[in-house]
Amino acid sequence: MTTELLDRQRPAAGTLFRFATAGSVDDGKSTLVGRLLHDSKAILADQLESVARTSADRGFGGDQGGLDLALLTDGLRAEREQGITIDVAYRYFATDRRTFILADCPGHVQYTRNTVTGASTADAVVVLVDARKGVLEQTRRHLSVVALLRVPHVVVAVNKIDLVGYAEDVFARIEADVRRVAGELGLHDAVSIPVSALAGDNLVERSVHTPWYAGPTLLDLLETLPTTDDKPATAFRFPVQLVLRPQGALAPGLDVGAFRDYRAYAGQIVAGTVRVGDAVTVQTPGQVPRTTTVAGIDAAGRELDEASAPHSVSLRLVDEFDVARGDLIGAAGTLPAPSAELAASLCWLAPRPLRPGTKVLVKHGTATVRALVSAVVGRLDLDTFEAGPAAELELNDIGRASLRLAAPLPLEPYAVHRRTGAFLLIDPQDGSTLAAGMIRNGAEQ
Amino acid sequence: MTLIHASDAAAPVRERLGVLDTLEAESIHVIREVVAEFERPAMLFSGGKDSVVMLHLAAKAFWPGRVPFPVLHVDTGHNFPEVLEFRDRTVERLGLRLIVGSVQEYIDRGELQERADGTRNPLQTTPLLDTIGAHRFDAVFGGGRRDEDKARAKERILSLRDEFGQWDPRNQRPELWNLYNGRHTVGQHVRAFPISNWTELDIWRYIAREGIELPSIYYAHSREVFRRDGMWRAVGEFSRPGPGEEVAVRTVRYRTVGDMSCTGAVLSGACTVDDVVREVAASTLTERGATRADDRISEAAMEDRKKDGYF
Numbered sequence: 160m161t162t163e164l165l166d167r168q169r170p171a172a173g174t175l176f177r178f179a180t181a182g183s184v185d186d187g188k189s190t191l192v193g194r195l196l197h198d199s200k201a202i203l204a205d206q207l208e209s210v211a212r213t214s215a216d217r218g219f220g221g222d223q224g225g226l227d228l229a230l231l232t233d234g235l236r237a238e239r240e241q242g243i244t245i246d247v248a249y250r251y252f253a254t255d256r257r258t259f260i261l262a263d264c265p266g267h268v269q270y271t272r273n274t275v276t277g278a279s280t281a282d283a284v285v286v287l288v289d290a291r292k293g294v295l296e297q298t299r300r301h302l303s304v305v306a307l308l309r310v311p312h313v314v315v316a317v318n319k320i321d322l323v324g325y326a327e328d329v330f331a332r333i334e335a336d337v338r339r340v341a342g343e344l345g346l347h348d349a350v351s352i353p354v355s356a357l358a359g360d361n362l363v364e365r366s367v368h369t370p371w372y373a374g375p376t377l378l379d380l381l382e383t384l385p386t387t388d389d390k391p392a393t394a395f396r397f398p399v400q401l402v403l404r405p406q407g408a409l410a411p412g413l414d415v416g417a418f419r420d421y422r423a424y425a426g427q428i429v430a431g432t433v434r435v436g437d438a439v440t441v442q443t444p445g446q447v448p449r450t451t452t453v454a455g456i457d458a459a460g461r462e463l464d465e466a467s468a469p470h471s472v473s474l475r476l477v478d479e480f481d482v483a484r485g486d487l488i489g490a491a492g493t494l495p496a497p498s499a500e501l502a503a504s505l506c507w508l509a510p511r512p513l514r515p516g517t518k519v520l521v522k523h524g525t526a527t528v529r530a531l532v533s534a535v536v537g538r539l540d541l542d543t544f545e546a547g548p549a550a551e552l553e554l555n556d557i558g559r560a561s562l563r564l565a566a567p568l569p570l571e572p573y574a575v576h577r578r579t580g581a582f583l584l585i586d587p588q589d590g591s592t593l594a595a596g597m598i599r600n601g602a603e604q
Numbered sequence: 605m606t607l608i609h610a611s612d613a614a615a616p617v618r619e620r621l622g623v624l625d626t627l628e629a630e631s632i633h634v635i636r637e638v639v640a641e642f643e644r645p646a647m648l649f650s651g652g653k654d655s656v657v658m659l660h661l662a663a664k665a666f667w668p669g670r671v672p673f674p675v676l677h678v679d680t681g682h683n684f685p686e687v688l689e690f691r692d693r694t695v696e697r698l699g700l701r702l703i704v705g706s707v708q709e710y711i712d713r714g715e716l717q718e719r720a721d722g723t724r725n726p727l728q729t730t731p732l733l734d735t736i737g738a739h740r741f742d743a744v745f746g747g748g749r750r751d752e753d754k755a756r757a758k759e760r761i762l763s764l765r766d767e768f769g770q771w772d773p774r775n776q777r778p779e780l781w782n783l784y785n786g787r788h789t790v791g792q793h794v795r796a797f798p799i800s801n802w803t804e805l806d807i808w809r810y811i812a813r814e815g816i817e818l819p820s821i822y823y824a825h826s827r828e829v830f831r832r833d834g835m836w837r838a839v840g841e842f843s844r845p846g847p848g849e850e851v852a853v854r855t856v857r858y859r860t861v862g863d864m865s866c867t868g869a870v871l872s873g874a875c876t877v878d879d880v881v882r883e884v885a886a887s888t889l890t891e892r893g894a895t896r897a898d899d900r901i902s903e904a905a906m907e908d909r910k911k912d913g914y915f
Binding site: 174175204205206209246247248249250251258260272273275276400401403404405409411413421425426427429458460469470471473484508520522524525577581582583585590591592595 | 626632633636637639664665667668670671698699757773776777778780785789800801803888
């Protein structure tokens with residue numbers, strides 16, 4: 160291994176692609192991530208030196224002076240001491256085609272919590288499978304979380320292919336298992352790749368040891384998978400973060416007269432596109448929806464004709480009615496009717512169980528409302544993918560529940576949009592995040 | 605329930621937002637969320653490039669309004685004069701209130717001890733926490749980036765700190781979608797890192813694109829320096845060569861700007877922002893590895909400082 164001049168050139172243009180990795184204990188995930196970063200030249204000389212020093216101190220690779228690439232990602236003291244990964248770590252690298260944000264999610268401790276966190280924003284998830292072990296219970300669990308969170312792409316890296324002698328039939332058997340399990344979950348475009356993180360096979364460079372494999376390398380695939388932006392346009396959605404009405408607190412240098420009556424609604428476009436002159440509906444929780452027209456779109460002093468997700472902008476509206484944080488602005492006539500009955504899938508992330516009667520806060524977009532858990536509808540058995548009856552949900556359980564909201568909200572199914580269909584459950588007492596929620600109102604079944 | 609979908613598969617594929625636009629949109633979203641949900645936010649501002657970019661993003665987030673919170677500088681007393689001058693000018697230009705927590709005052713009062721190595725960065729924690737407490741700030745924006753350090757790579761965008769200002773890396777809230785949970789109890793506060801997902805190169809490309817002004821020491825200049833711990837250290841009031849450390853004049857610039865007693869310069873002829881972008885893109889060292897003596901103390905130096913309440 161060399162530490163020759165590394166080229167970190169990356170395009171100023173290009174798009175951002177977010178992906179997460181998920182794996183079971185000891186399947187070499189940290190090594191795979193380290194290898195991907197190393198081989199894509201995202202690791203600089205001083206980081207490599209530090210890894211080399213620690214690897215040598217611990218006798219990694221014997222006298223050969225091998226590099227323990229897992230040290231590149233396991234950053235916390237306890238992780239390095241115990242040789243495990245504790246929490247989601249974010250990594251950054253770029254090729255001349257794309258810029259990547261990698262959420263590296265540990266597999267064993269609180270795997271649901273970590274995988275859900277990493278997968279919630281991911282365009283793709285790379286699930287690791289040990290070629291010697293094949294598809295395990297953990298793999299099925301990871302795939303079911305990926306399916307539940309509707310991550311657009313799933314890639315299965317069949318790792319340690321060197322340890323099964325680069326045997327084509329071993330890979331073919333695992334690939335068939337993956338296709339079957341993924342198919343049951345509705346993940347019809349799952350791709351399997353034979354790799355060795357330790358040896359570097361088929362991650363960045365095509366391996367000479369797998370002539371029977373004609374598919375892409377892992378990096379090739381990550382560089383070419385379509386991003387969510389490539390999907391057909393969805394209806395405009397804009398949760399209002401705050402009202403900009405500078406009056407006495409105008410930024411220095413601006414003309415007081417010109418901004419005396421300025422009033423705009425600041426937020427990030429979570430779906431679709433908005434143009435000046437568009438008719439939009441404003442939904443305030445608990446009120447009748449109102450329709451008006453977009454008078455202007457401002458981006459810090461620049462007036463735009465149109466803006467699309469995920470741009471952060473300010474909207475000026477023709478009618479001056481009361482709009483506030485927590486309101487949702489959408490393309491006219493496209494917002495679902497507000498409902499106080501929330502049907503949801505939940506990933507329960509708290510140590511104390513969820514029971515009917517629990518009082519919670521629901522954070523949906525920029526609105527936070529009080530809610531009461533009216534029923535736990537069922538729990539998903541992650542091994543059989545069957546939903547069974549359940550009286551409560553425990554830590555790391557995935558289930559369904561119904562909640563009654565203190566104010567009706569425009570509830571859109573997660574299946575239609577990952578941003579407007581998502582919410583958090585928060586403990587009103589200590590403020591902790593209890594669950595990741597996905598709206599099922601209006602979804603089939 | 606029937607849903608009307610305005611999906612239009614025939615719509616032309618719109619020009620996608622580039623990397624910098626996407627990062628900018630995410631950061632502005634975070635800054636606005638914190639201002640909307642917290643009572644008393646403040647933003648750390650040292651005059652270093654990351655805090656300059658963060659403040660620029662805040663100004664954009666609230667345009668045409670003024671940035672609606674004070675800025676906070678924990679002053680080690682070992683400053684580059686160019687940076688202090690820049691700090692004050694920027695605060696003036698944006699019409700902000702500046703609050704300074706002074707490490708020197710703590711040392712003068714005997715509440716903090718000068719370290720044997722002369723480095724004052726680790727001493728910033730106490731004045732920082734005291735200032736947060738005295739002003740009852742419930743959210744403090746920091747310009748930390750996850751690509752800087754292994755411990756920072758694991759920190760959330762909204763990071764809860766306990767009554768002692770401590771970060772507990774093993775017990776962090778899951779951060780899901782773009783829904784940030786900033787709820788906290790009395791005595792706790794939140795550190796918000798809106799530029800978590802930016803890399804050093806993103807920062808420089810953004811500075812170039814937006815025409816953002818920086819302290820002059822980020823660009824190549826001639827300076828009296830000496831070699832220590834493999835780094836070029838400036839000769840100055842707070843940084844004197846020891847026996848055997850030879851002083852030379854070199855053309856250097858700073859990749860990071862911190863306490864003068866622990867920040868090293870790099871040999872560079874990069875005079876313009878475009879030169880710097882090219883230099884950073886081709887660099888074989890990380891910015892902290894190249895310039896920060898305080899991070900060479902141990903593999904987990906940053907983690908240990910953060911657990912105690914550091915930035």
